[in-house]
Amino acid sequence: MARPNEVVGALLLEFADLLSMTGGQAFKARAYEKAAKAVSGHHADISTLDLKQLEQIPNVGKSTAAKILEYLSTGKIETLEKMRLKMPAGLRALMNIPGLGPQKAVALHSELGIGSVEELTAAIEAGKLEGLRGFGPKTVENILHGIEVMQAGNTGRVLISTAMAVAEEIIADLKQVKGTEKITYAGSLRRMKETIGDVDILAAANDSGPLMERFAKTPLSEVIVKGPAKTSIRTARGLQVDLRVVPAKSWGAALMYFTGSKEHSVSLRTRLVRQGLKLSEYGLFRAEDNELLAAETEEDVYARLGLPWIPPALREDRGELDGDLPMLVQESDLKGDLHTHTNLTDGVAPLARMVEAAAKRGYSYYAITDHAKNLPMQRMTDEKMLRQREEVRALDAGPMTLLHGTELNIDPDGEVDWDHDFLSKFDITVASVHSHFSQPSKVMTQRIIRACENPYVNIIGHLTTRKVLKRPPVDADFDAVFEAAAATGTAIEINAHPDRLDINDDLILRAKRHGVKFSIDSDAHSTGHLNLMRYGIGMAQRGWLTKAEVINTWPLAKLRAFVKSKRKI
């Protein structure tokens, strides 16, 4: 079952949508949207909070707090129920059609009684929209196309790696255009969010024409809008890509503007309005006389606002404007990878190739952690594992130190594959849940805590076992797990594979509060996967992590001491 925070967040969002459809309440709707986001992302379980504590959540006031309490005690929110009665359930789905917002949705309902996507399609086919104010032939055509796009499942979010590949390909192409002074990706991709809704590309050039022309001709894509400052396309796979072109002198302000997040920008803007300033994509200006104060670099603009440059991963309005910023962990801080596979189990590359590729990354240590024997499909045996250890020792000629480890299976009771004697011969171990995902929360929690208590388990791998956009996380009391991990000296993995990104930023922030240590690992099954670390680093940065909190940035001696001290418990 989902956390109460997410359930209530979704209800508040529905409330916001319904409000925006009734019109004239735009600010109220926005307030509920903000509250919804704050509640979903709040670190504490809202079902454990009282009225006062609920009101402490930013953007949650008396009214929303009361609604949350009402939901927690009765299972529903009376005012929401009443609003639902006024609007057909399918009307909200109309807003998912690209180009169709709340105003048009409600017009379709009040004028023609349309309350679902099916009814809208039928009405268009019957010509009923002709003559309806605001619905000219072009609009109707766009709506039909929007329905097609939506029904093809082409409006959702994509993995960050998918978006990154598209962005890097387009940028490489547009770099060739004459007159392009700078070009980079911005938006949620630059902030390293786990999924990406659309790709924002920013370029600096005096004349935007050639860039826009070239971009509009991107193969296998359709143009959504095209103008001198902004052009949007949709790729065949349904990913929207926006290109903005600004003069080089506005680069910093524009990069800030298009990097967002929206919440960060709004918070920043609200503050500076009070100082008599205003910020747009063209620069920071004094409000009274429009004097340009800063624009060329992000550093300039933030500095003029009395702020340090804020790393994109922190720009989520989670307190980054309020005080000291952490020295975020960087990819160059990583001294090794502690979770990797070879073709002895389900990897595709032999040991020597993996080691060679890892050495090229400049690591000072590298752990081989093939699957353990209780995962039958991997056909692991004691003998195979011991033979691999000999191979690892033979290959270990430095300067990169090889660690022989394994990825253990946390069985349904919290036990792992081998006895203490066998386990004690590994240099380091990862333990992960690979089956029985749907245990009740209490059982799952105890299961993982028991693994943490095993003196030979050093890292819990992909804790929630979720697959991004595919499989939900397991149900467990993660705060209890983090408490146990911190107490036993067990690190929690940040699995860098873009399919997993497990744990994610929200959980990292919660884990941090318990004093947990982390390990950022590629979980590589091929040499190419070693380079996926960038996504794990992105997630760690979004979780405000510093180098000191990440065990694979530590020197080898300190890492070995971390393993050793747990075995003494």
Next chain:
DNA sequence: GCCGTTTTCGGCCCGACTGTTTTCAGTCG
């Protein structure tokens, strides 16, 4: 509905683009 160095009322980011409009509303990010 929420918030506060403009603090219990009055403002809430703001610009680009499209379509329909005859000066602007709606949508989007």
